[in-house]
Amino acid sequence: MGAIQEFLAKDHERLDGLLSRADRIPASVDTEAYEAFRKGLLKHIGMEEMILLPAVKRLSGKPAALAEKVRLDHGALTVLLAPSPTPAIVSALRSILGPHNELEERGDGLYEQCERALGAEAPSLLEALRAARDIPPAPHADGPRVMASVRRVLAAAGYSSALKG
Numbered sequence: 001m002g003a004i005q006e007f008l009a010k011d012h013e014r015l016d017g018l019l020s021r022a023d024r025i026p027a028s029v030d031t032e033a034y035e036a037f038r039k040g041l042l043k044h045i046g047m048e049e050m051i052l053l054p055a056v057k058r059l060s061g062k063p064a065a066l067a068e069k070v071r072l073d074h075g076a077l078t079v080l081l082a083p084s085p086t087p088a089i090v091s092a093l094r095s096i097l098g099p100h101n102e103l104e105e106r107g108d109g110l111y112e113q114c115e116r117a118l119g120a121e122a123p124s125l126l127e128a129l130r131a132a133r134d135i136p137p138a139p140h141a142d143g144p145r146v147m148a149s150v151r152r153v154l155a156a157a158g159y160s161s162a163l164k165g
Helices: 003-022 031-060 067-080 087-105 110-130 144-156
Strands: none
Touching: 003 031, 003 087, 003 110, 031 067, 031 110, 067 087, 067 144, 087 110
16 A cells, blocks of 8 residues: 555545544434534545646546546535535435545555556655645535535436435
8 A cells, every 4th residue: 555545545534433423323413523524525535636636647648547436426425515414414425435435445446546657756745635725615505406406416426326315
């Protein structure tokens, strides 16, 4: 496991822990843990979208092989962070994060592909990832239009059944 993969996989573990804290009581959401998860997930996605994937494209002249799928997943995850948290939202996030994290962390997954493409630039990119700033979350948005948009984005990413109810 390369240093970038280790760094980002540890962040996945941290985020998984926060999400587990957020839904440890059935039929409710611990908003403090959820908001820490939300802020952390936005930063994590930002590190990948604004630092890692552009660096790979710049150095190799083409996007990482899994970049398109990862970006669809990021869109699905991000749109789920817009509405106020509910047990259904947390469940949908969890149903996407499991396969998504596996896609990034597995052997020959996104992180391994990126480290290969980055070559000697990997250490400086790791420092850029470590120095990444938080992305402040927007206020939650609720209502039928928001939920219709959420469902459209989930369907486009292949997760039409992720949000039940």
